[in-house]
Amino acid sequence: MDVKEIIKLLNEDFVFEIEAALVYVRNAFIMKECDPSRVTEAIGIDEMRHMNWLADLIVKRGGKPSMEHHELDFGGDDLKGMLARQASLESGAVERYKRHIEVIGDADKEVVGVLRHILDEEKRHRKEFRERLERLK
Ligand SMILES: [Fe+2]
Numbered sequence: 223m224d225v226k227e228i229i230k231l232l233n234e235d236f237v238f239e240i241e242a243a244l245v246y247v248r249n250a251f252i253m254k255e256c257d258p259s260r261v262t263e264a265i266g267i268d269e270m271r272h273m274n275w276l277a278d279l280i281v282k283r284g285g286k287p288s289m290e291h292h293e294l295d296f297g298g299d300d301l302k303g304m305l306a307r308q309a310s311l312e313s314g315a316v317e318r319y320k321r322h323i324e325v326i327g328d329a330d331k332e333v334v335g336v337l338r339h340i341l342d343e344e345k346r347h348r349k350e351f352r353e354r355l356e357r358l359k
């Protein structure tokens with residue numbers, strides 16, 4: 223795996239981090255309930271930290287972070303829909319980071335170290351959203 227391919231994978235992750243950050247910032251304001259709103263806001267800030275870590279890795283390897291995002295799906299305006307959408311974004315992130323860690327492997331240990339750290343945080347995020355979703359049932 224050459225550096226161009228690594229930059230491409232990191233930019234793919236970067237664009238998903240932008241999507242999650244935008245969805246969470248919006249949803250934190252729309253949620254009327256205090257606890258899920260605060261958790262969503264805090265996790266949105268985690269996603270922005272992930273953007274910074276990824277941008278740092280990209281630039282250090284001669285790339286540029288792509289400032290794009292997918293079409294946004296917020297999960298609607300009710301708490302259940304928003305939490306379900308957020309849990310699904312985290313599941314997508316967990317699967318994607320696992321895949322990228324696997325394919326990059328020994329080609330770049332620094333990148334894999336950072337992606338592992340992010341992966342742990344995405345698992346925790348998914349747990350936080352799932353727990354709050356469970357409470358609504
Ligand atoms: Fe993230």
Ligand SMILES: [Fe+2]
Nearest residue numbers: 312343344347
């Ligand atoms: Fe996350």
